[in-house]
Amino acid sequence: MTSEERDKDFVWHPFTPDQPWRDPAHRLPVIVRGEGPYLWDEEGKRYWDGNSAIWTNLHGHRHPRLVAAVRDQLERIDHVSFLGLTHPWGAELAERLSRIAAGESGPRYRTFFSDDGATAIEAAVKIVWQFFQQNGQPQRDLFLCLAESYHGDTVGAMSVAQSRFHRLFEPLRFPSVPIQAPACYRCPFNRAAAGRKDARQGRRCSWECVRVLEEALDRHGHRLAALWIEPKVQAAAGMWMHPEGYLRELDRLCRERGIFWIADEVFTGFGRLGSWLACEREGVFPDLLCLAKGLTGGMMPLAATLVREEIYAGFTGGKNRAFLHGHSYTANPIGCAAALASLAVFEEEEVFERIARHAELLSTLSQRFWRHPRVGDVRQEGLVLAVELVERQADRSSFPKEREVGFRVCERARAYGLLTRPIGDVLVLVPPFCVSADDLAGMVGALERALWEELP
Ligand SMILES: Cc1ncc(COP(=O)(O)O)c(C=O)c1O
Incomplete structure (x- = not known):
């Protein structure tokens, strides 16, 4: 039995509907390693941890000082x-x-x-x-x-x-x-x-x-x-x-x-x-x-x-x-x-200086989302980025819930190496502070690409 099969038979996950998991085509990433801003699944695929382990991780995974x-x-x-x-x-x-x-x-x-x-x-x-x-x-x-x-x-x-x-x-x-x-x-x-x-x-x-x-x-x-x-x-x-x-x-x-x-x-x-x-x-x-x-x-x-x-x-x-x-x-x-x-x-490690630098870069990178016609708002505080998707910009109306637009964009972003979780139709990036400029650009790029593909 694989870990995925065992999990699907014995584990109950928080805020996670059962139904997509019953679909044999649905693959559940089995994470086996973490280092810095990255996570690896058991097949060796590397991901950016775009939600910092549900907003807990600051300095990246297994920071040597914390491990020691x-x-x-x-x-x-x-x-x-x-x-x-x-x-x-x-x-x-x-x-x-x-x-x-x-x-x-x-x-x-x-x-x-x-x-x-x-x-x-x-x-x-x-x-x-x-x-x-x-x-x-x-x-x-x-x-x-x-x-x-x-x-x-x-x-x-x-x-x-x-x-x-x-x-x-x-x-x-x-x-x-x-x-x-x-x-x-x-x-x-x-x-x-x-x-x-x-x-x-x-x-x-x-x-x-x-x-x-x-x-x-x-x-x-x-x-x-x-x-x-x-x-x-x-x-x-x-x-x-x-x-x-x-x-x-x-x-x-x-x-x-x-x-x-x-x-x-x-x-x-x-x-x-x-x-x-x-x-x-x-x-x-x-x-x-x-x-x-x-x-x-x-x-x-x-x-x-x-x-x-x-x-x-x-x-x-x-x-x-x-x-x-x-x-x-x-x-x-x-x-x-x-x-x-x-x-x-x-x-x-001058973490606050790094956060300030990255926040500025994230602000510049994220301006690209405004080009998409279904983006209603792009907002940021520090290293928190939110991109709110709407059916119509003019009246800020939301997509029907059943379309699960935010969820589908994030599922697609996974193929480009980004793990993140939306909140309804709000796409969210909450990266660990240890990311490099290239990592940040990669994360934003993966999300943007997934967005255009899901909502062309
Ligand atoms: C502002 C805020 N308070 C409380 C909680 C609950 O924290 P926990 O999930 O660790 O119980 C959360 C979790 O997301 C949160 O965002």
């Missing part, structure tokens, strides 16, 4: 409980994360470790809930969240989001209040011409989305536990990108009213947008901050929920005030060692 750190750690320890015990790597990582989150002038943060993006979110939901329950504001029981926000697939994470992926699970979700997302391309107040390269050059609105936010804060303020946001880029929505200034306005409005806001930087954290954190780009400091994916450079599952020290103070002062939450693999030492090694790579 994990090997070294295995010589010392595998795993140990974090219930009332600690270890040097967890302690150091928490301090480093606090410094990254606070920058030069921000507050001190305390870290609660967990395993994945969704677990970082669950912890934040429960921290905020317990904080208000035991600190005299039990009426604060509502969360505010942006349209099409996504924070992971566990029940709490689904509840504080508004994702199309979760409609089926509506009865399981506790209620939260949705508000308009500041996503310019599909904004009802967008006055820019559609399908034009210059459509995104500056907002042509009067910050209606900020007014919507302000009204919601005023209407629900006394009951609000917190506001959630994926700052700057809502990844799973289809790489919806927020205009410069929105986050600052959000921070100001929440601070004026004493309302907590939570930054989900599971996707945007650790250089993806060209800075350590998306929040840094607008000089704001959230009350809580969720990190995962790139935290270990994509090597191990590890997540962190950072809270301002004032919030942590709400859990001190007695045994019955402890946070009632935990996971078996909290602060796994191998994960922590990988995370520390990843941070060291940032310091030693």
Whole structure:
């Protein structure tokens, strides 16, 4: 039995329909090796990892420094409980994360470790809930969240989001209040011409989305536990990108009213947008901050929920005030060692300079997509590129879902050596930071060629 046959008989994959797999003509790539920006299948075919192992990988696969750190750690320890015990790597990582989150002038943060993006979110939901329950504001029981926000697939994470992926699970979700997302391309107040390269050059609105936010804060303020946001880029929505200034306005409005806001930087954290954190780009400091994916450079599952020290103070002062939450693999030492090694790579290899150079190149290369008549929008933040396909540019209308246009373009791109995954009809490139200029040109070229072939 081949691995592919075994897989098709015994494995259940996330967000993966069964039906195409039953087609004998459908080939499932069996990946057996990774190095730098490349993956190899068992037949020896090489691919670019165009989605950085579902947005986790930063420095490429098997970066020697991370490999050495994990090997070294295995010589010392595998795993140990974090219930009332600690270890040097967890302690150091928490301090480093606090410094990254606070920058030069921000507050001190305390870290609660967990395993994945969704677990970082669950912890934040429960921290905020317990904080208000035991600190005299039990009426604060509502969360505010942006349209099409996504924070992971566990029940709490689904509840504080508004994702199309979760409609089926509506009865399981506790209620939260949705508000308009500041996503310019599909904004009802967008006055820019559609399908034009210059459509995104500056907002042509009067910050209606900020007014919507302000009204919601005023209407629900006394009951609000917190506001959630994926700052700057809502990844799973289809790489919806927020205009410069929105986050600052959000921070100001929440601070004026004493309302907590939570930054989900599971996707945007650790250089993806060209800075350590998306929040840094607008000089704001959230009350809580969720990190995962790139935290270990994509090597191990590890997540962190950072809270301002004032919030942590709400859990001190007695045994019955402890946070009632935990996971078996909290602060796994191998994960922590990988995370520390990843941070060291940032310091030693001028990673931010490389991201800036590549982001500029990607911006130049991606202009070619505008030539295609079915491209409605080309948007980019750092090393995140999104190309949104539409049936008609003029009214930004989408293709019928059944046509699976985005999926088919990406399937075709695989033949040209690019592995990536669309979000609906939004084509996405999220390359590892270690790519060369030639790799980037190759990835964009493969996607463009696949697009013209699929939609001539
Ligand atoms: C912004 C954001 N938050 C949370 C998650 C959930 O992370 P995980 O898949 O590690 O649970 C994701 C995953 O894509 C994400 O993009």
